[in-house]
Amino acid sequence: xxxxxxxxxxxxxxxxxxxxxxxxxxxxxxxxxxxxxxxxxxxxxxxxxxxxxxxxxxxxxxxxxxxxxxxxxxxxxxxxxxxxxxxxxxxxxxxxxxxxxxxxx
Amino acid sequence: xxxxxxxxxxxxxxxxxxxxxxxxxxxxxxxxxxxxxxxxxxxxxxxxxxxxxxxxxxxxxxxxxxxxxxxxxxxxxxxxxxxxxxxxxxxxxxxxxxxxxxxxxxxxxxxxxxxxxxxxxxxxxxxxxxxxxxxxxxxxxxxxxxxxxxxxxxxxxxxxxxxxxxxxxxxxxxxxxxxxxxxxxxxxxxxxxxxxxxxxxxxxxxxxxxxxxxxxxxxxxxxxxxxxxxxxxxxxxxxxxxxxxxxxxxxxxxxxxxxxxxxxxxxxxxxxxxxxxxxxxxxxxxxxxxxxxxxxxxxxxxxxxxxxxxxxxxxxxxxxxxxxxxxxxxxxxxxxxxxxxxxxxxxxxxxxxxxxxxxxxxxxxxxxxxxxxxxxxxxxxxxxxxxxxxxxxxxxxxxxxxxxxxxxxxxxxxxxxxxxxxxxxxxxxxxxxxxxxxxxxxxxxxxxxxxxxxxxxxxxxxxxxxxxxxxxxxxxxxxxxxxxxxxxxxxxxxxxxxxxxxxxxxxxxxxxxxxxxxxxxxxxxxxxxxxxxxxxxxxxxxxxxxxxxxxxxxxxxxxxxxxxxxxxxxxxxxxxxxxxxxxxxxxxxxxxxxxxxxxxxxxxxxxxxxxx
Numbered sequence: 001x002x003x004x005x006x007x008x009x010x011x012x013x014x015x016x017x018x019x020x021x022x023x024x025x026x027x028x029x030x031x032x033x034x035x036x037x038x039x040x041x042x043x044x045x046x047x048x049x050x051x052x053x054x055x056x057x058x059x060x061x062x063x064x065x066x067x068x069x070x071x072x073x074x075x076x077x078x079x080x081x082x083x084x085x086x087x088x089x090x091x092x093x094x095x096x097x098x099x100x101x102x103x104x105x
Numbered sequence: 106x107x108x109x110x111x112x113x114x115x116x117x118x119x120x121x122x123x124x125x126x127x128x129x130x131x132x133x134x135x136x137x138x139x140x141x142x143x144x145x146x147x148x149x150x151x152x153x154x155x156x157x158x159x160x161x162x163x164x165x166x167x168x169x170x171x172x173x174x175x176x177x178x179x180x181x182x183x184x185x186x187x188x189x190x191x192x193x194x195x196x197x198x199x200x201x202x203x204x205x206x207x208x209x210x211x212x213x214x215x216x217x218x219x220x221x222x223x224x225x226x227x228x229x230x231x232x233x234x235x236x237x238x239x240x241x242x243x244x245x246x247x248x249x250x251x252x253x254x255x256x257x258x259x260x261x262x263x264x265x266x267x268x269x270x271x272x273x274x275x276x277x278x279x280x281x282x283x284x285x286x287x288x289x290x291x292x293x294x295x296x297x298x299x300x301x302x303x304x305x306x307x308x309x310x311x312x313x314x315x316x317x318x319x320x321x322x323x324x325x326x327x328x329x330x331x332x333x334x335x336x337x338x339x340x341x342x343x344x345x346x347x348x349x350x351x352x353x354x355x356x357x358x359x360x361x362x363x364x365x366x367x368x369x370x371x372x373x374x375x376x377x378x379x380x381x382x383x384x385x386x387x388x389x390x391x392x393x394x395x396x397x398x399x400x401x402x403x404x405x406x407x408x409x410x411x412x413x414x415x416x417x418x419x420x421x422x423x424x425x426x427x428x429x430x431x432x433x434x435x436x437x438x439x440x441x442x443x444x445x446x447x448x449x450x451x452x453x454x455x456x457x458x459x460x461x462x463x464x465x466x467x468x469x470x471x472x473x474x475x476x477x478x479x480x481x482x483x484x485x486x487x488x489x490x491x492x493x494x495x496x497x498x499x500x501x502x503x504x505x506x507x508x509x510x511x512x513x514x515x516x517x518x519x520x521x522x523x524x525x526x527x528x529x530x531x532x533x534x535x536x537x538x539x540x541x542x543x544x545x546x547x548x549x550x551x552x553x554x555x556x557x558x559x560x561x562x563x564x565x566x567x568x569x570x571x572x573x574x575x576x577x578x579x580x581x582x583x584x585x586x587x588x589x590x591x592x593x594x595x596x597x598x599x600x601x602x603x604x605x606x607x608x609x610x611x612x613x614x615x616x617x618x619x620x621x622x623x624x625x626x627x628x629x630x631x632x633x634x635x636x637x638x639x640x641x642x643x644x645x646x647x648x649x650x651x652x653x654x655x656x657x658x659x660x661x662x663x664x665x666x667x668x669x670x671x672x673x674x675x676x677x678x679x680x681x682x683x684x685x686x687x688x689x690x691x692x693x694x695x696x697x698x699x700x701x702x703x704x705x706x707x708x709x710x711x712x713x714x715x716x717x
Contacts, residue, residue, distance in 0.1 A: 095323055
């Protein structure tokens, strides 16, 4: 993925303006984000993906998950990532939006 | 005894002394030691404050009354109140010292990890201190509240301000709500539990290496805390379905959680475990989801007559009905429902309702369900050959699965196939012990669009019959083949199979020649007479089976390491290979991303490949 962008990091921006910098490789686990970074999208050029409907609390967890996923890629015995119970439902919606469900490769 | 050490003449003595003597323990010695200790203790009591730090909770027996106690105080508190101020300070200093020591100890550090703030730290140190200094079980002690003398047990409660309580006072304290809060036991998450969990998911076929998806993590968290959820909100149906599955797996679906899954706009309701739902809950489903089209209920024990009556009376026309375990439904209500609502029904699946779903119900289908495409009757004790003759009249049928307990003669199946075989895409016969080659010939002659074929546990069909079926068959490639336990059953000479009974070598070659291109799922579990050379031919170097995803060759005795290796080479998309009971499989290298289940070595029954 490093060849289609100059930087190996990208920035995720939440609705309230917080920015999370994650590895491009990690972020592309989400087909939605990968799609934003492909082709001649604005996001592909700037390396910034804004999510107007995701709050910083949720997006922080998403960023954490993306890194966690990259870290345990193809590993056995992966410890579970804790999801805060109170944000569980919102997380499900966001996970669905970002395509972070079973169908992903 | 010491005077006459060599003679075995003994006076009367207790059995215990006798016993102790055999273990070289002298009762007299013990008594002498105890007396000495008692004397020493007495001396210490006379000088208060000496040994106190070790026995804080033991009330001083003979304190000097220097600070006058208030006369209103009951006698039992006299001792403590009367302790000298100086000695008390001294005692406190000592306590402090011991507590500091405890804080530095390993045990403390270990327990501290569970806590966060420093307040808890002090409390913990104090708790350990009190634990240590408490008198041992079996000793006598005065109750800290009522002053009665009692024997200490491991269960004796501590008084809030030090000391121990006798049983009645302890109970009283418990009732007042002073019971110490027991920490909820944490679910086993250690290496053993994790390993077990992983093996379990591998056997479920849902395992994949790497982290779980975010969705799965969220759903798991949600399932753990489902009692906190009031409404699932606007989640996509697929997600709701996943949550429902997860909940049912933990048997958490009950009348209170049911409403989470009933969205008024939904067209489908899948209940994977309805064991805890009552008849009214089922009726509630139809009340809340008026546009219901697809209904699936497993373990629907209370899906009773009244529910069926209600369903038949409502303006709900189901397209799919899947009922599992609804044994309380009577035959009349089945007929009533099918006659009322059968028109829209195109899929009817009935599992484990062995009592009232029989030939008569099947006889209604022809007239009342003109568009029925899928019919599954599984684990049924009522349906007989007559019922199958009724099924043969259903020209619209595309998918037919039967798992009957009554043995049906082969000619019934033959006539069934000649009637409706041409249209069938799925034909599944489970546990047909007596079905013979005529059934296979009927499939060969009639079926042209079959995609899924299952014939299990026939011990009459022969290799020749299967070869005739697959050779020059005008049917497309099958996608799903299950021929589990089609093998010769002969206890007297289990290895010899002169008549080639069952699914054997040539049949296997013929099947793969016919369907190898597109087959996705193959099960030849227990087909013991497929020879080594047949496996080697089928999975020879030049041959590939690009679609094969799941292969089950358990209890095929001739499978060797070489064959397993060939299978991995010939099937690039294979995900899971089952080799239970293949005792010649010893040490295979499994490619990355493939799962080999059932290797009979101590290494483990599952090998997840990591060879590149």
